[in-house]
Amino acid sequence: MGTIDIIETRVRGFIGDIQHPKQKKRININDLEHQLRKLLDDYYEMDGYSLFYHAIETLQTEGQLIPILNNQYNGRTPALALYYWVNIKVQEAKWDRLEMMKLSDQFDFSYYERHPQWQTKEEWTRIRNVYTFLQSHQEREIVSVEERCLELFGHEKFLLDSDHFPDGKGFLTRIKISEDKLKMVNYGEPFVFWMKQGKEVSDIQRVLIVENLSFFHTSIKLLQANQLDYEPELIIYGEGTKIEQSFSFFFSMFPPKSYLFYYVGDLDAAGYGILIRLIEKYPDCCIQPALKIYRKMLECMEQMNDQKIGQTQNIKYRDLFIQWFTEEEQALLLQLWQENKRIPQEVLTIESWRRWM
Numbered sequence: 001m002g003t004i005d006i007i008e009t010r011v012r013g014f015i016g017d018i019q020h021p022k023q024k025k026r027i028n029i030n031d032l033e034h035q036l037r038k039l040l041d042d043y044y045e046m047d048g049y050s051l052f053y054h055a056i057e058t059l060q061t062e063g064q065l066i067p068i069l070n071n072q073y074n075g076r077t078p079a080l081a082l083y084y085w086v087n088i089k090v091q092e093a094k095w096d097r098l099e100m101m102k103l104s105d106q107f108d109f110s111y112y113e114r115h116p117q118w119q120t121k122e123e124w125t126r127i128r129n130v131y132t133f134l135q136s137h138q139e140r141e142i143v144s145v146e147e148r149c150l151e152l153f154g155h156e157k158f159l160l161d162s163d164h165f166p167d168g169k170g171f172l173t174r175i176k177i178s179e180d181k182l183k184m185v186n187y188g189e190p191f192v193f194w195m196k197q198g199k200e201v202s203d204i205q206r207v208l209i210v211e212n213l214s215f216f217h218t219s220i221k222l223l224q225a226n227q228l229d230y231e232p233e234l235i236i237y238g239e240g241t242k243i244e245q246s247f248s249f250f251f252s253m254f255p256p257k258s259y260l261f262y263y264v265g266d267l268d269a270a271g272y273g274i275l276i277r278l279i280e281k282y283p284d285c286c287i288q289p290a291l292k293i294y295r296k297m298l299e300c301m302e303q304m305n306d307q308k309i310g311q312t313q314n315i316k317y318r319d320l321f322i323q324w325f326t327e328e329e330q331a332l333l334l335q336l337w338q339e340n341k342r343i344p345q346e347v348l349t350i351e352s353w354r355r356w357m
Contacts, residue, residue, distance in 0.1 A: 019064075022166070029056065030082065065087070140183045194216075208263075267344075303344075
């Protein structure tokens with residue numbers, strides 16, 4: 001084997017070891033050359049770098065390596081990009097075409113034809129399980145996503161936890177089957193609520209949703225003392241973003257009619273987002289900010305603190321939120337935003353509430 005072949009074979013071996021069947025990997029080209037030099041004692045005598053450069057260019061032409069063009073280079077002549085993407089490992093189709101045809105009355109396999117790297121033994125087992133289920137799905141009952149996942153895929157979180165089960169992400173899209181066809185529903189977790197004493201379910205008209213636990217308990221005390229704004233018959237503990245999934249339970253727990261929903265959360269990016277997403281997700285419900293309570297919070301500017309690290313600052317949510325307020329109030333809210341400050345809901349205590357009584 002010639003020296004050119006030796007270098008290229010070694011480089012291909014390194015790249016083959018790095019390649020992943022489902023995602024690209026990033027490599028440092030200097031690290032790769034360092035590994036090569038350690039294996040070849042006569043690397044410099046054979047003008048190893050020129051051969052290495054040629055091998056990298058060949059793999060780039062084949063599409064196995066993709067240079068990351070960020071103006072960083074390896075410091076050699078001729079120069080190579082310092083970082084490359086190692087493309088996914090292209091595999092030959094592994095599935096029996098006759099078996100695929102047998103299942104084609106339920107599945108469209110076009111995705112797998114285009115992406116043969118997904119033609120794995122594990123994926124085929126999942127497809128077979130779904131196919132068996134579909135043969136009798138008309139007689140099956142609707143269950144939770146977790147229950148159906150455990151039955152079909154061996155773990156209740158397969159379709160829900162992409163960190164632990166990356167193959168679950170997009171599985172239903174790949175096989176072009178809906179959750180409805182698998183007779184499963186993604187139930188949210190029920191919320192905690194408090195009904196005003198002496199009221200019946202049929203009496204509920206006004207509902208206050210609060211983001212945080214402290215103010216939930218404060219609201220209960222204020223409601224019992226007939227001092228809470230809007231005089232709601234029901235208070236729901238939203239528990240941060242959880243309410244976005246659990247809100248749908250309201251309609252299975254309480255009789256169908258028109259309700260007035262008031263929401264109050266922290267005056268920060270996260271709180272704005274929760275309210276606006278609720279309004280957008282449930283357009284047939286009358287959901288609006290509890291302005292009277294938010295205005296009390298705005299009077300507590302001296303207790304503002306820094307925005308939480310990692311919060312997504314969505315300007316669209318901010319603008320949709322502040323449009324409910326007066327120009328003067330909007331100026332205060334924009335001041336908070338520009339200074340990266342927030343007013344937590346915990347400024348509303350039984351003691352601070354007394355100033356407005």
